[in-house]
Amino acid sequence: MQLNSCHPTQSYFxxxxxTSDPVDLIRExxxxxxxxxxxxxxxxxxxxIQERNRHITKAQRIIGELATSLMPEHAPELCLRLxxxxxxxxxxxxxxxxxxxxxxxxxxQSLMETLLEGWIASQEASSLLSQEAFLTETVxx
Numbered sequence: 426m427q428l429n430s431c432h433p434t435q436s437y438f439x440x441x442x443x444t445s446d447p448v449d450l451i452r453e454x455x456x457x458x459x460x461x462x463x464x465x466x467x468x469x470x471x472x473x474i475q476e477r478n479r480h481i482t483k484a485q486r487i488i489g490e491l492a493t494s495l496m497p498e499h500a501p502e503l504c505l506r507l508x509x510x511x512x513x514x515x516x517x518x519x520x521x522x523x524x525x526x527x528x529x530x531x532x533x534q535s536l537m538e539t540l541l542e543g544w545i546a547s548q549e550a551s552s553l554l555s556q557e558a559f560l561t562e563t564v565x566x
Contacts, residue, residue, distance in 0.1 A: 448548050451491070455541035458487045462518065462534040466527045481522045484533075488515055510536055 445453075461484035468476035492511040497504040514533045521529035 448544060451494075452541060452544050452548075454487050454491055455537055455544065458484050458491075458537045459534055459541065461487065462530050462537065465518075465521070466530050466534075469521070469525055469527055469530070477522065477525070481518060484518055485515060488518075507540075510540065 461480045465477050465480035465484065468474075468480060488511050492508055495504040495507055514536050517529040517533040517536075521527060521533070
């Protein structure tokens with residue numbers, strides 16, 4: 426992907442992407458997906474076809490990016506399950522889009538919220554383990 430550094434806002438985002446922790450980026454992608462799905466539901470209720478399409482497309486692209494970033498060589502079982510959840514979420518989003526109904530979108534949003542909560546909890550647990558290891562090392566010296 427070619428990044429354009431001429432615009433200050435673009436430079437800010439480029440810097441955040443290239444210097445952020447990968448887990449933080451994943452969490453941000455989940456948040457953006459959730460927001461897009463939520464906005465698509467609002468557009469359905471307003472009968473705004475263009476907005477619905479825009480938000481559906483954004484959610485689909487983000488989930489597609491999440492799916493392509495999976496690394497099964499590191500965690501094959503986890504990646505398989507995530508790929509299945511992403512595929513099912515995309516199916517739900519398509520269903521909501523085609524039927525112009527919110528229940529499938531609510532289910533997809535709920536799945537993404539659950540995954541986000543899992544990433545947050547895993548990072549918190551990892552941070553606690555790191556602190557505990559540091560304290561154990563400090564005390565043993």
